[in-house]
Amino acid sequence: MNTYNPSGLLAIEQSFLRVPHEQLKKSYRQSQKHLEKDLGAISHAMDDLCQRATTKTMDSETAQPALDSMLKRLEDLKRKLQDTKTDEEEFIRRSKLRAQHLNALYEISSYESPEYQSWSRTRLCRFLVDYMLRKGYHESAAQLAKTEQIEAFTDLELFQQSAQIEKSLAAQSCAECLQWCSDNKVALRKIKSSLEFDLRLQEFIELARRGQTQSAIAYVRKHLVPWIDTHAKQVEQAMGLLAFNPKTSCEPYKRLFNPERWQSLVQHFREANYALHALPEPAPLHLTLQTGLSAFKTHQCNHQADTNINCPVCQKETLGKLAQTLPFSHHVNSTLVCRVTGEIMNEDNPPMRLPNGRVYSLKALQELASEHKGKVVCPMTSQEFSMADAKKMYIL
Ligand SMILES: [Zn+2]
Structure with a gap:
């Protein structure tokens, strides 16, 4: 039997820990953003109020609404921070449980132990949940996670959010995906993703398709020109698109106008999303x-x-x-396995050759003979033979 190797088992588990970690980072960035934006605005309003107080251009009646609005903004900020805190606590809880689950491998001594069987079953269930989530069977995945009590080991919300974005892209709307790009701006820049550019280009294409030339030109100036350093050719092509009809057969404009481009955006988003959370592809x-x-x-x-x-x-x-794409395994010694019983053929259970050239183990022939009153019926050809027809084969 193979030597127990817990480190080898961890080789494909990187994403298991990475996902809650990335979500925690994202949530932290989100709360930082809220803090900077809201505290900045409040401090600005406060300065303004002080200014007006010193120049005596304000009385208590005009100060009241300004203070109220500051207070409201602070309360909103508190609510937003409480929400992100709840999320963060959940991600930390998941990270801990996941680390404990992986760490449990080091408490196990062999592949045969009941502890390993149980660990391995949990792993199979979480892989199945992951697979179902990727394929869009969210309800079945949630049900399995609940039954097996492995909710903390699954990334249901992540896949639900992504499915929502993929759905909006399939319905030919970039808005939700652009918001996602904005929420993940820093991380996307790190992985050098051009998803945002492709989305902007698509919005431009739709304007061109509708013949809204002026709006399309304004759109290019605002959203595509900032990408000119890295996407000069695509921006040039986009401008050229304005001279063509959506039914054109001229490339590359035909390709740009092709509505199937929306499907490739779905794929592009999926790849970026998986890369961001270190989700392996294939599953x-x-x-x-x-x-x-x-x-x-x-x-x-x-x-x-x-x-x-x-x-x-x-x-x-x-x-x-x-x-199909896997390499062949390296076998120094062949092992013959009986196709009827699935057992290994050796000296104790030798391979037997029937006159039609088919080879089965002795045990299989005995089983077959007992089923048909002493006659051996070949399972592949249905020909009948007697036991005496079978010849023992020798393995060299
Ligand atoms: Zn095979």
């Missing part, structure tokens, strides 16, 4: 399955029409698809 469920499949994949896989029913790589329509 951890795929990654773990592929790790296992790579151990099964041999040069014999998918060679014949009647591939091995016990081999997951040979299941072309299901797991086999995930194995």
Whole structure:
């Protein structure tokens, strides 16, 4: 059996800790923004009030509304900060629980222990929840998380928010996604994302499509020109777009006017969102399955029409698809597995060859014979043989 290796198990768990950490950072930035903006405005109003008091251009009646508005702003600020504090506490709680869950691996001594079985089940459930969230099955994901009591290990709100933005993009509106870009401005700049530019370009394209040339030119000046250093060619193309009809067959304008561009924006947003939260692509469920499949994949896989029913790589329509791009596993010694019983064939359970060339284990032939009154019915061809027809094979 393999040696127990907890560090190896952590290799794909980076995002598990990163997601609440990134959310905490974002929430902290949000509260800083509120503080700077609101306290700045209040202090400005206060200075103004003092100024007017010293120059005696104000009496108590005019001062009252100004003080009231300052007070209201402070109360609003307090409410906003309380909201972000509640969020932050939740993200910290999740981070702690997740770290404890990963740390529990170091308390376990072997893959066979019941503790590992339980840990591994939790991992499978959270990977399934993650997969369902990515595929848009939010209710099923929430239900599984609740049943397994792993809500703190899942990122339901994150995926719900992203789904909302993807929906608005699919409905051809950039507003929500632009707001998201503004909320994540610093982080997007760090990963050199051009999502905001692409959204702005799309808004411009829609103006051009509607023939609103003046508004389109004003839009370019305001929102696209600031990107000129890095996106000069695209800005030039955008200007050229104004000379063309949306039905043009001339490239690149045909491509820019193509409504399918909205779908690529959905994809672009998804990639940026995953990158921002260190969410791996493909999903951890795929990654773990592929790790296992790579151990099964041999040069014999998918060679014949009647591939091995016990081999997951040979299941072309299901797991086999995930194995397509994987390398072959390195086998020094081959192990023969009986396709009927799934057991290993060796001296105790030798491979037996039927006259039609099919090979099964001795145990399988005995089972088959007991099912058909002593006759061996080949499961692949349905031909009938007697036990005496089978010849023992020797493994070299
Ligand atoms: Zn196979």
